[in-house]
Amino acid sequence: MVWIVIIIFVLLAGIILASSNVFARKPTREQFLQSLGKFLEGKLRPIDGQPGGFQIDFFFEGQAFVYEDVIDRGFKEEARKGSLKTTIHKDFSLYFTEKPRSTTIKTDVLIVSKIPDEPIRPDTMVALPPSLKGLDVQTNNIRLANKILANARIVDILLEFRSVDSRGYPSMSWKIADGVMILEFHPAEGKIPSYRDLTGRVSAVEDYLEELAKIVRFFKEL
Numbered sequence: 001m002v003w004i005v006i007i008i009f010v011l012l013a014g015i016i017l018a019s020s021n022v023f024a025r026k027p028t029r030e031q032f033l034q035s036l037g038k039f040l041e042g043k044l045r046p047i048d049g050q051p052g053g054f055q056i057d058f059f060f061e062g063q064a065f066v067y068e069d070v071i072d073r074g075f076k077e078e079a080r081k082g083s084l085k086t087t088i089h090k091d092f093s094l095y096f097t098e099k100p101r102s103t104t105i106k107t108d109v110l111i112v113s114k115i116p117d118e119p120i121r122p123d124t125m126v127a128l129p130p131s132l133k134g135l136d137v138q139t140n141n142i143r144l145a146n147k148i149l150a151n152a153r154i155v156d157i158l159l160e161f162r163s164v165d166s167r168g169y170p171s172m173s174w175k176i177a178d179g180v181m182i183l184e185f186h187p188a189e190g191k192i193p194s195y196r197d198l199t200g201r202v203s204a205v206e207d208y209l210e211e212l213a214k215i216v217r218f219f220k221e222l
Contacts (some may be wrong), residue, residue, distance in 0.1 A: 003008035003018045027107060029080065038065065060209045063216050064112060067205070072187050082122050082195050084208060087217045090179045094145055095138040096158075096172035106176070129155050132162070134170040157211045163192045181215065183208060 029034065033054055037044040043056025065086045072079040074092040126145050127136045132155070139145040148154055161174040161183060173184045173193060185195040198204055 013042055024121075027199065029069070029199075032202070034201045036067065036205065042121065061213045061216075063213065065212075066211070080195060081187050082185035082198060084183045084185075084205070084212060086181050086212065086216065087210070088176065088181045088216055089144075089222075091140070092144060092149055092176055092179055093138070093140045094148065094176040095201075096132070096135040096175065098135065098171055099136060131155060131159060132169075135162075135172060144222075148218070151218065155217060157214060160194060160211065163190065167189065181212065183212060 019066050033056070033171060035054045037058075040056055040058040040060075042056040044054060044056050047053035047068060047070065048068060050156055053068065055069070056067040058065055058067070063086055067082060067084055069080060069082045072081045126142055127141060127149060128135070128137055129149055129204075132149075136144060137149075158172065158174055162170055162172050162184075165172050173186065173191065176180050183193070185198050187194050187195050189196075193208060
């Protein structure tokens with residue numbers, strides 16, 4: 001009788017372990033992209049001229065978006081990263097960086113930011129909110145950049161996309177490049193937002209889209 005109970009216990013334990021492995025199994029990249037495309041009700045297709053890259057074209061709250069999934073060339077081993085993109089303001093660029101760039105940016109992008117301790121002219125210097133301390137701002141339209149950074153709701157959204165590494169250095173996953181707003185999903189651990197988190201829960205993309213849509217509405221109201 002005791003042996004029968006032991007056998008039944010072992011069988012049940014095996015079934016539970018096997019079931020947990022099935023549910024914990026990470027989806028393949030193809031499965032993830034198919035699921036994401038279905039969730040977004042978008043069209044999945046290869047990115048032209050970028051081997052191994054895929055994109056999903058879709059609409060969210062009436063705004064055209066694209067999700068791109070590509071190989072991160074900065075890693076020794078093959079890693080993937082994603083990004084959400086949408087066009088919001090023609091010819092406008094706004095970057096946040098840890099330190100000034102030199103040869104990787106256009107000459108018409110200005111590095112002009114400081115946390116103001118006294119009033120400054122809105123067309124001569126970007127007034128960086130104290131909550132974004134440690135970042136540099138690069139923009140080609142100082143006045144527009146100041147309008148964005150003076151909006152507390154927008155700044156709160158940007159703080160959700162800021163990461164701080166083990167050395168205390170901040171970085172930002174959000175930017176506007178030549179009129180295109182971009183939010184990057186990083187393969188590296190500790191970066192926000194994370195590509196790994198997105199692949200683990202496809203529906204999380206909606207949370208990010210809702211935040212980006214608030215910024216889209218801000219630009220439409222300008």
